[in-house]
Amino acid sequence: MKRERTLGGLLALVVAGSVLALTPAPSHATGTNDPDHWEDQPGEVCLKVDDRGTDGGGYQVPAEPPGRDWSTLIIKKGSGNDQNDVVEKPVAGQTYLWQGQNNGYSHVILCSIPQQTPPPPPDACPDMPGTQPPGTTCTTPVPAPPLPPAPAPAPAPEPAPATAPVTTPAVEVLGEQRGRATGRLYTSCQRTVRITMNNSTSRTVAYKLLVGKKSKTLRVRADSTRQFTTRGQHRSIAKLMLGTKVLAEKRVPGACSRPEVLPATGKRQS
Structure with missing residues (x-):
């Protein structure tokens, strides 16, 4: 069963400042015009944007929904495989042209994935001994040795005498x-x-x-x-x-x- 989704559908998932978990149904589409065709990452959701650029110009990527990052932008000129201009990790606010040509496009498909939260840094060693949790070892980091001084530059060779050959400008x-x-x-x-x-x-x-x-x-x-x-x-x-x-x-x-x-x-x- 083919699913039709829009950019407004993704924004509607934002409730009270938080993003609901996005769990798309299994894809049954095979054509590149269907958003399901482009979903190949965990938690990825692709949406069709009917923003035709038939009068020229490019597509300006909107701001990301809270808690998600743009993963892929597909600018489509037609239904063939050679009509897809795929941009990885598009930047919000930037305008993209179909294959660098300012002659319009048919529509775009915009995909997003959940934001990846980096792990917190390890706790520093406590100032007071004996305060670390039981079973843990506090190791003081060893500073890196200083870099050796850079060698003195070699003297420049004497320049060769200048000549004036006849050359084509x-x-x-x-x-x-x-x-x-x-x-x-x-x-x-x-x-x-x-x-x-x-x-x-x-x-x-x-x-x-x-x-x-x-x-x-x-x-x-x-x-x-x-x-x-x-x-x-x-x-x-x-x-x-x-x-x-x-x-x-x-x-x-x-x-x-x-x-x-x-x-x-x-x-x-x-």
């Missing part, structure tokens, strides 16, 4: 970190635009590359790195973006200048 910019998805942007006077995208999050991230009037969306799977190379016009602006956030921005340099001395012959150009 290039600039590499480290993009600002947004969570754990970062990007780097490289441009050169040969009109090369190269980006490196590092996604160390647990979900697929969609980057956007803008070079002049050209735009391209690049998806990077979870815990992976991807490189992409294209070309742009001289003096055009190249931007690497994640949503509305600019990770890196650089102008494509002008045409390469001719070296004063030819590298192959050592002769000066006329």
Whole structure:
């Protein structure tokens, strides 16, 4: 038998400032659209929230009910397995987008578990001898030995004489970190635009590359790195973006200048 539950149903369990014990009935659902499908921890309760984000934007996680912690947030775009964006331990007050895309969602399923109370620390030794309970032994903690002094740093080596080789000017910019998805942007006077995208999050991230009037969306799977190379016009602006956030921005340099001395012959150009 399929159970339909809402976020208000979980909040209704709060009576006189305390939370009733949550003991869900055995699950008979098999589809990912049913909250029972996602309950796999002791005492876990999952609720369907009909808060459609069809006009774009994300879902903002509400405050936890008293005595419980949010365990899982499932942002659903459709009924297929690839339409589920699962977020472990969502943070109350934070807004989450479906796979990092600001194009809406169908509904969400929000799961919670009872709060885990840490065990109390052991009692300190009584100040007066003979006051500890019978059958117990009071042991005075031994302080840790002091750390040895740090070794003196080795002297820095003498720098090598500076040289002025003929190189192609290039600039590499480290993009600002947004969570754990970062990007780097490289441009050169040969009109090369190269980006490196590092996604160390647990979900697929969609980057956007803008070079002049050209735009391209690049998806990077979870815990992976991807490189992409294209070309742009001289003096055009190249931007690497994640949503509305600019990770890196650089102008494509002008045409390469001719070296004063030819590298192959050592002769000066006329």
